[in-house]
Amino acid sequence: MEISTKVFGELSGQVIQEYTLTNRQGISLSAMNYGAAVTAIQVPDKEGLLQNIVLGYDSLDEYLSYRPFYGATVGRVAGRIDKGKFTLAGKIYQLETNEKGNHLHGGGNSLDTKIWTVKTNSTENEAQLIFSYKSLNNENGYPGDLMIQITYTLTESNDWKINYHATTDESTLFNPTNHVYFNLSGDPTKTINQHTLALTSKYFGELREDSIPTGNLLPVDRTPFDFTTADTIDKGFESTHPQNELVSGYDHPFVLEHISGKPEATLSDITSGRRVQMFTDRDSVVIYATNALNGKHTEEGKVMEHYAGITLETQQLPDAINQEAFGNIILHPDEVFHSETTYRFDTML
Numbered sequence: 001m002e003i004s005t006k007v008f009g010e011l012s013g014q015v016i017q018e019y020t021l022t023n024r025q026g027i028s029l030s031a032m033n034y035g036a037a038v039t040a041i042q043v044p045d046k047e048g049l050l051q052n053i054v055l056g057y058d059s060l061d062e063y064l065s066y067r068p069f070y071g072a073t074v075g076r077v078a079g080r081i082d083k084g085k086f087t088l089a090g091k092i093y094q095l096e097t098n099e100k101g102n103h104l105h106g107g108g109n110s111l112d113t114k115i116w117t118v119k120t121n122s123t124e125n126e127a128q129l130i131f132s133y134k135s136l137n138n139e140n141g142y143p144g145d146l147m148i149q150i151t152y153t154l155t156e157s158n159d160w161k162i163n164y165h166a167t168t169d170e171s172t173l174f175n176p177t178n179h180v181y182f183n184l185s186g187d188p189t190k191t192i193n194q195h196t197l198a199l200t201s202k203y204f205g206e207l208r209e210d211s212i213p214t215g216n217l218l219p220v221d222r223t224p225f226d227f228t229t230a231d232t233i234d235k236g237f238e239s240t241h242p243q244n245e246l247v248s249g250y251d252h253p254f255v256l257e258h259i260s261g262k263p264e265a266t267l268s269d270i271t272s273g274r275r276v277q278m279f280t281d282r283d284s285v286v287i288y289a290t291n292a293l294n295g296k297h298t299e300e301g302k303v304m305e306h307y308a309g310i311t312l313e314t315q316q317l318p319d320a321i322n323q324e325a326f327g328n329i330i331l332h333p334d335e336v337f338h339s340e341t342t343y344r345f346d347t348m349l
Contacts, residue, residue, distance in 0.1 A: 001127035001154070003120050008032050008039075009060025014115055016060050021127040021154040026050055027345060029154045031071070034060060035112040036131040036150055038071030038180050041160070043345045046273025051186025053274060053345075055309045072112035073150055074105045075176035076135060076142050077329065079253075079286060079318030082212045086321040088143070088330065089171055095141035100210045107140030111148070111176070126155045137170065144170030146331075158345045166337040174337050175316050175329040177286070181309030182276060184269035191307040192289065193234035198266040199227040199285070201254035205317060207246060215323045217255060218243075225252065230266065233289055237307060249290040249307065253317050256284055263344070265312050273347040278312050280341040283327050286313040314341045 001023055008018040011034060018039055022028040027050075030040040039056045056070050057063055063070070084095035084103035096107040105112070116131040128151055135146040146168045153161040166174050183192050204225045206216040220226040224239040236244045243252065256264045263277035265285055278285070289310040320326035331337050 001122045001124070001156070003122055003127050008034070011060065011064070011115065016115070017118070019118065019120065019129050021129065021152075023127075023154055023156050023158070025156070025158060027154070027158050029152065029160055031129055031152055032060075033116045033118045033131070034063065035114065036073040036116045036133075037063070037112065038152070038178070041180075041345075043158075043274060044347065045186065046347045049186070051272075053182055053184050053186055053276075055181040055183060055188055067112070069105065069112055069179035071178070071180045073131070073176060074179045074313075075111045075174065076106050076140075076146065077103075077173050077175045077321075078105060078177035078179075078313060078315045079175075080104050080212050082319050082322050084141070086173065088173070088321075093141060093143065102210060102212060105179075110140055111135070112179070124156075126153050128153045142172055144168040144172035144333075146172060146174065148176075150176075160343045160345070162341045164337060164339040166331060167333075167335075168331050169333055171330060171332045173321055173329050174331045175320065176339075177313040177315040178341070179311055179313060181311050182267060183309045184267065184274040184276065185272055186274075188308050192269075192310045193232065193237065193307055194270070195233050195310065196230045196268045196270070197227045197233055197287070197310075198230040199254055199287075200257040200259055200262060200264050201285075202228065202257065203255040204243075205253040205255070205284075207243060207252060209246065211247065211251060213253065213317065213319050213323060213326070215325070217325075220254075225250075225254070227254075230268070233310060234307075236289070237291075247290050248292070250287045251290055253284045253286045253315075255317070256280070256282070267310065267312065268348060270348070275346050275348050276312075277344040277346075278314070278341065279344070280314040281339055282314040282316060282341065284315060284317045286315060286318065287311065288313065312343075314339075
């Protein structure tokens with residue numbers, strides 16, 4: 001396995017490096033130490049043409065100017081927390097509110113804006129980027145010094161594995177995700193409308209007008225949220241379902257069933273033949289595919305269209321700290337947080 005580096009920019013007097021892992025099939029994953037963000041994933045189509053299948057920028061300045069969360073590590077807590085408030089061990093905490101009076105993706109100065117320490121490791125069959133960051137007590141309002149390690153592994157079997165590891169010296173919240181946007185066409189000027197999605201999910205989370213979960217888990221059956229059988233994503237863009245209209249597409253958590261040997265999600269593009277299978281130990285995946293990508297941002301000098309990408313953000317259900325039935329995102333000092341998500345790349349026969 002090959003590991004290469006190049007200078008991607010400079011921030012606050014520190015050099016931002018982009019690291020690229022490449023396997024013998026020519027598949028590569030690039031990521032930088034700013035935000036532990038994935039900047040590119042090159043995979044072949046059915047004809048063998050290698051193209052980048054994720055949204056990203058060529059310059060650090062663009063990431064700083066737009067903050068689109070492209071490929072970034074998001075947290076301490078991914079998604080939204082109602083009014084930025086939660087109670088832990090009888091104490092009320094007030095986090096920074098940075099979207100519509102709520103707390104989003106860890107706050108304005110969160111993990112996606114940090115410069116991470118990086119170590120590399122390579123063997124015959126895999127290569128790794130090991131990112132480390134210490135989030136200090138009261139960062140964006142969160143209690144506890146949190147030691148975070150995130151490992152990206154690219155394997156010769158064309159898997160990208162994300163392993164999360166964290167410890168804390170005080171009870172706190174931790175529910176991270178990676179915010180990579182896929183566009184399997186390899187061309188960000190094309191939409192993902194005709195990409196097909198399959199999910200092992202029978203329920204999705206209902207949202208309020210400000211995108212905070214109501215606490216209700218609704219059945220997907222006979223709705224545009226039903227991907228139990230693979231279907232095109234654009235059915236939600238054209239839908240008059242109130243939950244689709246609320247966000248102009250999808251920005252919803254789906255409750256996952258874990259079936260041995262079966263991916264929790266499969267994203268495919270019949271034109272290019274590319275496919276991504278997702279395996280995770282998390283309870284949900286947030287599917288984000290809306291018209292928020294409105295052509296104002298560019299990649300490689302090209303204007304991106306509405307619906308230029310789709311995320312598969314694995315995590316516990318959003319606002320879980322305020323929703324009793326949404327799972328546990330509390331990390332205590334005597335615990336170690338572990339989680340793994342794998343994206344497997346191949347082409348359809």
